[in-house]
Amino acid sequence: MKVLLNGKIIDRKDAKVDIEDRGYQFGDGIYEAIRVYQGQLFTFQEHMQRLYRSAEKIDLTIPYTQEMFKAWFTELIAKNQLETGMIYFQVSRGVQAPRNHIYQESLTPAIMATTMAAPRDLSEHRKGIKTITVPDTRWLHCDIKSLNLLGNLMATNQAAKAGAKEAIFYRSPDTVTECSHSNVSIIKEGVLITHPANEYILNGITRQVILSLAKQLSIPFEERPFTLAELKAADEVFISSISAEVTAVGQVDDVTIGNGKIGPVSEKILTAFTNEIEKNCGI
Ligand code: PLP
Numbered sequence: 001m002k003v004l005l006n007g008k009i010i011d012r013k014d015a016k017v018d019i020e021d022r023g024y025q026f027g028d029g030i031y032e033a034i035r036v037y038q039g040q041l042f043t044f045q046e047h048m049q050r051l052y053r054s055a056e057k058i059d060l061t062i063p064y065t066q067e068m069f070k071a072w073f074t075e076l077i078a079k080n081q082l083e084t085g086m087i088y089f090q091v092s093r094g095v096q097a098p099r100n101h102i103y104q105e106s107l108t109p110a111i112m113a114t115t116m117a118a119p120r121d122l123s124e125h126r127k128g129i130k131t132i133t134v135p136d137t138r139w140l141h142c143d144i145k146s147l148n149l150l151g152n153l154m155a156t157n158q159a160a161k162a163g164a165k166e167a168i169f170y171r172s173p174d175t176v177t178e179c180s181h182s183n184v185s186i187i188k189e190g191v192l193i194t195h196p197a198n199e200y201i202l203n204g205i206t207r208q209v210i211l212s213l214a215k216q217l218s219i220p221f222e223e224r225p226f227t228l229a230e231l232k233a234a235d236e237v238f239i240s241s242i243s244a245e246v247t248a249v250g251q252v253d254d255v256t257i258g259n260g261k262i263g264p265v266s267e268k269i270l271t272a273f274t275n276e277i278e279k280n281c282g283i
Contacts, residue, residue: 004113023092027148031090037281089113128250129165136169155180182241186234192221236263
């Protein structure tokens with residue numbers, strides 16, 4: 001298994017990070033995860049744009065171009081013979097000693113990337129997952145894809161302990177935001193409703209693809225906060241992320257959504273999403 005570390009593709013066992021890397025000590029960095037289908041990067045540009053935007057928001061200058069990342073990822077995919085899966089990569093501010101909250105301007109950001117195989121399993125998308133609702137106690141910069149994921153991890157693990165696949169966050173009973181590692185959308189009377197892309201959510205690349213597909217399919221949609229009551233009374237609920245793609249939610253807490261499986265509007269979007277992958281990655 002090969003990984004990318006600071007511009008070099010090396011063996012996983014040789015990849016070592018300094019203990020005074022600010023990503024390790026402070027979570028001072030950002031990350032992305034890009035889906036790979038049949039060895040092809042899906043929505044690469046969109047992910048890179050989000051990476052550079054996250055970097056700007058934390059005052060971090062990435063000294064590498066999109067083309068450099070593409071060349072590294074292409075090499076990594078080939079060397080690891082990755083077909084369908086994902087690339088995880090992160091950029092931390094770099095090594096600074098002694099530890100200091102104030103970052104030096106002159107640091108060289110540390111970058112790393114790994115690959116992971118993850119075959120598509122559409123039956124998982126359709127069968128209807130169980131979810132729980134959890135108060136959203138995270139910070140107010142959820143639009144930054146930051147390495148700091150403790151709030152997300154706490155919720156994910158709470159869900160796992162409850163036998164659920166995902167935790168759906170709410171800021172108040174009036175505002176459902178997103179999930180611990182995905183976005184959430186509801187369908188009510190044919191209208192898709194999802195939280196607007198602001199500082200309360202990570203604007204998922206999958207969410208963006210879905211909204212553009214909804215437009216093409218003439219599925220009306222509203223980007224507005226919805227309530228816990230609307231969530232539980234929805235005709236359909238689905239989560240979205242690069243790994244979930246469009247995954248139906250069959251249960252929210254102890255409430256069954258629809259017939260507990262994927263509904264007709266979500267199915268239409270999932271089919272269009274699959275076509276989009278085929279168009280771009282030839283599967
Ligand atoms: N929201 C959160 C908190 C996430 O962690 C993720 C994915 O990791 C998403 C939304 C979905 O983003 P994307 O569609 O880009 O995977």
